Amino acid sequence: DAGITQSPRYKITETGRQVTLMCHQTWSHSYMFWYRQDLGHGLRLIYYSAAADITDKGEVPDGYVVSRSKTENFPLTLESATRSQTSVYFCASIPQGGGSNIQYFGAGTRLSVL
Amino acid sequence: SQKIEQNSEALNIQEGKTATLTCNYTNYSPAYLQWYRQDPGRGPVFLLLIRENEKEKRKERLKVTFDTTLKQSLFHITASQPADSATYLCALERDDKIIFGKGTRLHILP
Numbered sequence: 001d002a003g004i005t006q007s008p009r010y011k012i013t014e015t016g017r018q019v020t021l022m023c024h025q026t027w028s029h030s031y032m033f034w035y036r037q038d039l040g041h042g043l044r045l046i047y048y049s050a051a052a053d054i055t056d057k058g059e060v061p062d063g064y065v066v067s068r069s070k071t072e073n074f075p076l077t078l079e080s081a082t083r084s085q086t087s088v089y090f091c092a093s094i095p096q097g098g099g100s101n102i103q104y105f106g107a108g109t110r111l112s113v114l
Numbered sequence: 115s116q117k118i119e120q121n122s123e124a125l126n127i128q129e130g131k132t133a134t135l136t137c138n139y140t141n142y143s144p145a146y147l148q149w150y151r152q153d154p155g156r157g158p159v160f161l162l163l164i165r166e167n168e169k170e171k172r173k174e175r176l177k178v179t180f181d182t183t184l185k186q187s188l189f190h191i192t193a194s195q196p197a198d199s200a201t202y203l204c205a206l207e208r209d210d211k212i213i214f215g216k217g218t219r220l221h222i223l224p
Contacts, residue, residue, distance in 0.1 A: 042216035043203070103160065103212065107155075
């Protein structure tokens with residue numbers, strides 16, 4: 001039972017490069033989320049998806065793009081990385097909307113933009 | 115907009131004592147309030163959930179209270195152990211929107 005996995009775990013890139021962070025879940029959960037976690041800010045929602053081909057912006061979406069062609073995958077792309085996007089990124093999922101939405105998190109991707 | 119406040123300073127508690135963490139919120143009452151644990155280098159892990167019509171919830175050594183009048187939740191760990199050292203996050207949910215607090219670091223001193 002792999003659950004929810006993120007790759008890579010660590011990534012160093014340069015300003016202006018495109019970077020894609022991967023998230024894969026084996027539970028067939030409907031909802032998936034991308035957060036970034038920074039000191040002093042806690043977890044902030046970037047994008048979320050209620051189902052395949054349905055995505056919506058969160059609190060801090062600028063500079064990021066998501067897609068969800070399959071239920072189990074929810075990649076996050078930084079089209080042109082900036083230093084301010086240096087952060088730890090977490091993917092999460094929940095079985096369905098409504099009710100008590102316990103979130104299941106991946107282990108995170110630590111991204112450094114030089 | 116909804117804001118969540120958790121103690122930004124680390125909390126140091128002697129082993130065996132009860133650790134109490136606070137989560138305060140502004141504006142509307144959430145339908146659910148959740149507590150998560152996060153260890154260094156890992157993602158948050160769900161611990162407990164309490165509904166707006168519940169006053170208290172327990173799970174083993176953990177207890178959560180929810181006071182909608184004070185707009186506050188308290189998270190208690192009784193008989194604390196060094197292994198309980200971690201960052202604890204509270205999260206509020208209403209209408210399918212979840213907002214996380216910044217977390218409180220807890221150190222249990224042996």
